[in-house]
Amino acid sequence: MTATVNSQSVELAGDLDLVRARARARRRWMVLFLRIAVAVGLVSTWELGTRIGCYGSDTATCLIDRFYYGQPTGIAAQLATWVRDGTSSGPLYAQIYVTLLETVLGFLIGSALGIVFGVLLGRVPLLADVAGPYIKALNAMPRVVLGSIFIIILGFEIWSKVALAVVLVFFVVFFNAFQGVREVDRDLVSNARILGANPRQEFGHVLLPSALSWIIASLHTSLGFALVGAIVGEYLGARQGVGLMIATAQGTFNANGVYAAMLILAVLAILAEALVTRLENRLIRWRPNTVTDVTF
Amino acid sequence: MQQPGSQALSTDAAIVLRNVSKRFVSPEGKAFTALEGVDLTVAPGEFCAVVGPTGCGKSTTLALISGLEPPSRGEVSVLGRQVKGVQHSVGYMFQRDAVFPWKTVLDNVAAGPRFRGMGGGEATKRARDWIARVGLSGFEHHYPHQLSGGMRKRVALAQTLITEPRILLMDEPFSALDVQTRALMENELLDLWAATGASVVFVTHDLEEAVALSDRVVVITAGPGTVKAIYPVNLPRPRNIQEIRFEPEFMRIYEEIWSGLRDEVLVSYERAKHLLAS
Numbered sequence: 398m399t400a401t402v403n404s405q406s407v408e409l410a411g412d413l414d415l416v417r418a419r420a421r422a423r424r425r426w427m428v429l430f431l432r433i434a435v436a437v438g439l440v441s442t443w444e445l446g447t448r449i450g451c452y453g454s455d456t457a458t459c460l461i462d463r464f465y466y467g468q469p470t471g472i473a474a475q476l477a478t479w480v481r482d483g484t485s486s487g488p489l490y491a492q493i494y495v496t497l498l499e500t501v502l503g504f505l506i507g508s509a510l511g512i513v514f515g516v517l518l519g520r521v522p523l524l525a526d527v528a529g530p531y532i533k534a535l536n537a538m539p540r541v542v543l544g545s546i547f548i549i550i551l552g553f554e555i556w557s558k559v560a561l562a563v564v565l566v567f568f569v570v571f572f573n574a575f576q577g578v579r580e581v582d583r584d585l586v587s588n589a590r591i592l593g594a595n596p597r598q599e600f601g602h603v604l605l606p607s608a609l610s611w612i613i614a615s616l617h618t619s620l621g622f623a624l625v626g627a628i629v630g631e632y633l634g635a636r637q638g639v640g641l642m643i644a645t646a647q648g649t650f651n652a653n654g655v656y657a658a659m660l661i662l663a664v665l666a667i668l669a670e671a672l673v674t675r676l677e678n679r680l681i682r683w684r685p686n687t688v689t690d691v692t693f
Numbered sequence: 694m695q696q697p698g699s700q701a702l703s704t705d706a707a708i709v710l711r712n713v714s715k716r717f718v719s720p721e722g723k724a725f726t727a728l729e730g731v732d733l734t735v736a737p738g739e740f741c742a743v744v745g746p747t748g749c750g751k752s753t754t755l756a757l758i759s760g761l762e763p764p765s766r767g768e769v770s771v772l773g774r775q776v777k778g779v780q781h782s783v784g785y786m787f788q789r790d791a792v793f794p795w796k797t798v799l800d801n802v803a804a805g806p807r808f809r810g811m812g813g814g815e816a817t818k819r820a821r822d823w824i825a826r827v828g829l830s831g832f833e834h835h836y837p838h839q840l841s842g843g844m845r846k847r848v849a850l851a852q853t854l855i856t857e858p859r860i861l862l863m864d865e866p867f868s869a870l871d872v873q874t875r876a877l878m879e880n881e882l883l884d885l886w887a888a889t890g891a892s893v894v895f896v897t898h899d900l901e902e903a904v905a906l907s908d909r910v911v912v913i914t915a916g917p918g919t920v921k922a923i924y925p926v927n928l929p930r931p932r933n934i935q936e937i938r939f940e941p942e943f944m945r946i947y948e949e950i951w952s953g954l955r956d957e958v959l960v961s962y963e964r965a966k967h968l969l970a971s
């Protein structure tokens with residue numbers, strides 16, 4: 398008798414779970430649908446705005462002046478032209494390749510330097526006390542202006558952009574690595590010592606893994622900074638790259654060109670973000686899957 | 694009841710604290726006395742429980758014995774040698790969870806032998822053995838966050854015992870566990886301890902736990918901590934934690950110690966109230 402009651406209630410609970418799972422799935426589809434609807438709505442309003450109320454060929458009379466604000470079909474046409482005929486600075490893929498190369502190099506070098514210096518200063522208090530004010534002053538400076546200096550010193554090739562990306566990435570990673578080493582759980586350090594760890598083991602088994610979660614968290618931000626560094630650097634002066642494409646489009650009052658380049662950048666940024674997330678999941682499998690990303 | 698210091702300071706004692714004081718100095722230069730003139734001797738193979746109100750210096754006492762903290766005054770020696778730093782003969786289970794969150798259960802338990810230079814294969818073999826002994830077989834490749842609080846305590850226990858410490862320091866190891874899990878772990882601890890013959894200093898704020906587990910209960914006064922009294926617990930071993938609580942002798946000892954402890958708890962409670970009021 399009790400057994401049947403139990404099995405019934407278990408079934409009921411199972412049914413409830415099923416119902417909830419279905420409701421969740423339905424909600425997911427609805428969210429996806431609404432997202433697409435928003436995009437379609439915005440883009441078609443934009444497109445329509447550039448096409449209604451126009452007198453003859455004077456774009457200024459339209460509801461939205463496509464000369465200033467661009468036009469979705471115009472942006473698509475611009476992209477098609479770039480893919481088919483290339484850009485004024487060479488084929489499209491070469492521009493993307495150069496920007497990506499600068500971003501990745503800037504990211505890797507900047508992160509490596511940031512980790513090394515962050516861990517070093519975190520471990521050696523005297524160094525941290527001496528270097529502290531200088532680092533704070535450097536950090537407070539608007540570092541993008543360094544781009545001009547780098548172009549003067551390093552020229553128009555990729556290294557001036559890499560340098561700017563390095564500088565932007567360095568500080569983000571540095572502060573996180575520094576904090577990560579400083580904030581290490583004292584009990585974990587004590588436990589390692591009791592278990593017989595020498596200073597080297599203490600560093601490799603406790604300090605570094607502890608700092609790593611901070612560092613990884615900073616990689617999301619710093620990859621974005623690397624891309625900003627590369628683009629701004631190209632914008633200031635370059636022979637190739639997506640930043641140069643934007644500068645060129647701006648110089649010829651080609652609003653569609655600016656938007657098209659922006660679109661390319663957005664896709665690059667999203668791909669890069671996905672890559673870091675995968676790296677993060679691989680490197681810190683030991684952490685519960687907390688949702689840290691609020692932008693998606 | 695024995696008076697503090699009345700026990701002979703025999704040279705073959707496992708742990709000796711002689712007139713030990715510990716002062717902490719804050720960055721602003723204010724000194725805070727956590728322990729004042731503590732005398733304590735623990736015999737080889739003895740299970741010694743330490744009770745006292747919160748903040749009376751129980752954890753500090755363990756830190757001194759372990760060598761993680763130096764005493765401000767007095768002398769601490771372990772196995773006949775003055776403590777000058779961390780020693781291989783001491784195992785220490787911390788009050789807070791101190792298993793490494795980035796290591797699997799297996800790697801956590803194998804950490805001690807690995808740190809001490811044992812080869813990977815041998816350390817893994819011994820770790821598996823200890824994981825089985827604390828009842829965690831099948832969880833070797835789990836990370837701590839995937840385990841319950843009780844299971845993490847078992848990992849910590851195995852991690853500590855695998856180094857075969859002759860001195861075992863335990864800081865309120867089971868206080869965060871539910872009653873059933875706790876009784877289970879207490880029994881397991883007694884079994885494991887009986888097999889090792891280690892000297893144990895077991896800190897707890899739970900007097901019942903202290904009496905049930907130990908050979909002697911040390912009562913520490915509300916801060917600055919000093920030894921108020923030491924009570925022998927002459928209950929037969931092996932003990933069963935769930936049953937021993939109902940023995941008349943258990944209750945008698947409990948009552949006796951509680952009458953001494955109560956005043957200290959009240960002092961500490963009044964102070965906390967004043968602090969809140971001010």
Ligand SMILES: Nc1ncnc2c1ncn2[C@@H]1O[C@H](COP(=O)(O)OP(=O)(O)O)[C@@H](O)[C@H]1O
Nearest residue numbers: 717725727746747748749750751752753754916
């Ligand atoms: N590193 C430290 N620095 C300053 N004060 C400390 C430190 N460790 C402990 N104390 C103080 O010493 C007293 C005793 O602490 P503790 O030994 O942790 O007490 P218990 O374990 O008995 O609760 C407390 O008042 C605590 O605030």
Ligand SMILES: [Mg+2]
Nearest residue numbers: 751752788864
């Ligand atoms: Mg404590």
